[in-house]
Amino acid sequence: MTSTDLPTDVPGKPGEPAGGGHDKGPRRTRRWGRAAALCAVAVALLLLGTRLSLLPGLGDIFGEKTQDRSGPAVLKSIRDMSxxxxxxxxxxxxxxxxxxxxxxxxxxxxxxxxxxxxxxxxxxxxxxxxxxxxxxxxxxxxxxxxxxxxxxxxxxxxxxxxxxxxxxxxxxxxxxxxxxxxxxxxxxxxxxxxxxxxxxxxxxxxxxxxxxxxxxxxxxxxxxxxxxxxxxxxxxxxxx
Incomplete structure (x- = not known):
């Protein structure tokens, strides 16, 4: 068999197409897509948690409670009223x-x-x-x-x-x-x-x-x- 008769396809690793792993680019894109989707879900849950008080009956799911941490009122001035x-x-x-x-x-x-x-x-x-x-x-x-x-x-x-x-x-x-x-x-x-x-x-x-x-x-x-x-x-x- 001459050199012109050699096959052009080189077997790759198991599970990879012949040609030496030319699909790494698409797989990297899919991973980034999944990471972006997870971030979007996390942001949506955060926003939902801050707005649950708008839905009746769901305000206590996260154990939300209100505390008054205001300081004492300060008298600024007094004036006589006539x-x-x-x-x-x-x-x-x-x-x-x-x-x-x-x-x-x-x-x-x-x-x-x-x-x-x-x-x-x-x-x-x-x-x-x-x-x-x-x-x-x-x-x-x-x-x-x-x-x-x-x-x-x-x-x-x-x-x-x-x-x-x-x-x-x-x-x-x-x-x-x-x-x-x-x-x-x-x-x-x-x-x-x-x-x-x-x-x-x-x-x-x-x-x-x-x-x-x-x-x-x-x-x-x-x-x-x-x-x-x-x-x-x-x-x-x-x-x-």
Missing amino acids: RYEAAAGNFQVVVDLEKDTKFLPDAIRGSRTLYVGAGTVGASVDLGDVTDGGVVVNKDRTTAELRLPHAVLGKAALDPDRSYAVSKQRGLFDRIGDFFSDNPGSEQAVNKLAAQHIGEAAKESGLTRRAEKNTTAMLQGLLGSLGFKEVTVHYGDAGR
């Missing part, structure tokens, strides 16, 4: 907050939150803002005339026990982002918008007029118990 809180209104508003992204459908990027916000707004009269000329008493101390500043509204205070999210729709990118962040900015946005709407409603509610009426009744009762027969209260520039 305002008479004469009236308070309870309000409720439904906030419909939608965020869109240009050139992307809502299913990919965007959110819409339906939120019920409940809170109170107080109206007060500042009795400490009265000058000497704002109080006039006759010699017999039987009549008194007072000039007070107009009642003002306080800031809207949301009640977390009565406020809640009805629904929250999120796009795919927003859902993925929520796995890595609780997105407190979104909650802050709806809370701020609810407080803003409640504050605007308080301005149209006549709450300040009610506060001035109650303040007048309080002062007439107080001064009447001190012997004054006639007490008149005006609201305006506080005697300036």
